[in-house]
Amino acid sequence: MRVFVTGASGWIGSAVVPELIGEGHEVIGLARSDASAAALGAAGAKAQRGTIDDLDTLRDAAAASDGVIHLAFKHDIAFSGDFQGAADADRRAVETFGEALAGSGRPFVIASGTLGLAPGRVATERDGNGPDPAATPLIGGAATRRASAQMTLSFASRSVRSSVVRLPPTVHGEGDNGFMAALVGIARDTGVSGYIGDGSNRWPAVHRLDAAHLFRLALEKAPAGSVLHAIADEGVPIRAIAEVIGRHLDLPVVAISPADAGEHFGWLAGFLAVDSPASSSLTRELVGWHQTHTGLIDDLEKGHYFHNPSA
Ligand SMILES: NC(=O)c1ccc[n+]([C@@H]2O[C@H](COP(=O)([O-])OP(=O)(O)OC[C@H]3O[C@@H](n4cnc5c(N)ncnc54)[C@H](OP(=O)(O)O)[C@@H]3O)[C@@H](O)[C@H]2O)c1
Numbered sequence: 001m002r003v004f005v006t007g008a009s010g011w012i013g014s015a016v017v018p019e020l021i022g023e024g025h026e027v028i029g030l031a032r033s034d035a036s037a038a039a040l041g042a043a044g045a046k047a048q049r050g051t052i053d054d055l056d057t058l059r060d061a062a063a064a065s066d067g068v069i070h071l072a073f074k075h076d077i078a079f080s081g082d083f084q085g086a087a088d089a090d091r092r093a094v095e096t097f098g099e100a101l102a103g104s105g106r107p108f109v110i111a112s113g114t115l116g117l118a119p120g121r122v123a124t125e126r127d128g129n130g131p132d133p134a135a136t137p138l139i140g141g142a143a144t145r146r147a148s149a150q151m152t153l154s155f156a157s158r159s160v161r162s163s164v165v166r167l168p169p170t171v172h173g174e175g176d177n178g179f180m181a182a183l184v185g186i187a188r189d190t191g192v193s194g195y196i197g198d199g200s201n202r203w204p205a206v207h208r209l210d211a212a213h214l215f216r217l218a219l220e221k222a223p224a225g226s227v228l229h230a231i232a233d234e235g236v237p238i239r240a241i242a243e244v245i246g247r248h249l250d251l252p253v254v255a256i257s258p259a260d261a262g263e264h265f266g267w268l269a270g271f272l273a274v275d276s277p278a279s280s281s282l283t284r285e286l287v288g289w290h291q292t293h294t295g296l297i298d299d300l301e302k303g304h305y306f307h308n309p310s311a
């Protein structure tokens with residue numbers, strides 16, 4: 001297939017590109033800078049210059065493709081105070097892709113998340129697809145992002161083979177600059193490896209290369225309207241994560257009270273407090289995905305998260 005990929009230069013996208021090319025697909029990646037275009041070229045993909053705000057570019061690229069994988073997200077503005085703006089741009093891009101592919105039967109795959117889907121119990125692919133009083137109430141940009149996932153799925157009724165791949169809060173691996181790296185950085189800065197409360201709350205996890213594999217399977221064979229979970233570890237207690245970090249950095253592992261969590265963990269506190277395990281049984285059955293790379297704790301134990309002092 002000739003696949004148009006947004007966010008192809010990002011953490012997950014840069015694993016999806018070789019996964020696709022390795023199976024004989026042709027990749028055209030959206031690139032907003034010379035550096036991103038060069039990275040795509042080096043990976044064997046073609047670059048389509050533009051941003052996710054260039055809706056005409058997105059429409060034309062989707063129309064000229066056999067399928068679209070949408071991974072771009074304005075994390076730069078989202079994590080500096082304008083999550084709503086980032087989610088609004090994402091919604092416009094999703095709508096543009098869906099409309100461009102309507103009636104074609106072609107695949108359209110987007111990334112979403114599992115965090116907060118069903119707090120306190122193991123979330124499945126069936127959760128989060130309608131009003132659920134138990135779910136974390138969504139407001140602002142988070143609600144917009146959830147609505148964009150629903151919009152993606154709704155394009156199934158207009159002959160788009162749309163699917164949503166939900167990612168856990170940590171998509172780990174060597175070079176990760178996300179939540180795990182932030183947690184390591186906070187431990188370095190504060191001199192303790194902390195967890196909130198008793199640390200028994202759980203996060204699911206997946207290795208970046210396993211996640212990339214699922215995006216390819218979604219593109220190739222997910223039925224229209226599928227929700228897929230890229231979940232390898234169903235739920236790793238945050239305390240277990242803090243213990244590995246403490247051991248590798250030779251720092252004490254300490255409980256932080258919920259009242260002090262905001263001051264200690266900053267923007268990460270709200271995420272880190274959630275008990276949000278998730279499963280992927282239905283995904284495994286539906287598309288035959290399985291984990292082949294290391295789990296979160298073993299990946300942390302490898303040590304690469306601790307080699308870069310600026311991480
Ligand atoms: N990583 C995780 O643990 C995780 C967990 C849950 C959900 N997700 C979701 O999965 C998707 C991919 O995440 P990621 O971790 O790979 O993100 P990332 O590393 O931050 O990459 C973001 C990608 O989006 C591109 N991008 C950002 N703003 C853009 C713009 N205005 N126009 C065009 N491209 C733009 C970036 O291009 P440049 O390379 O040019 O900056 C990059 O390719 C996102 O939707 C993310 O929210 C990720």
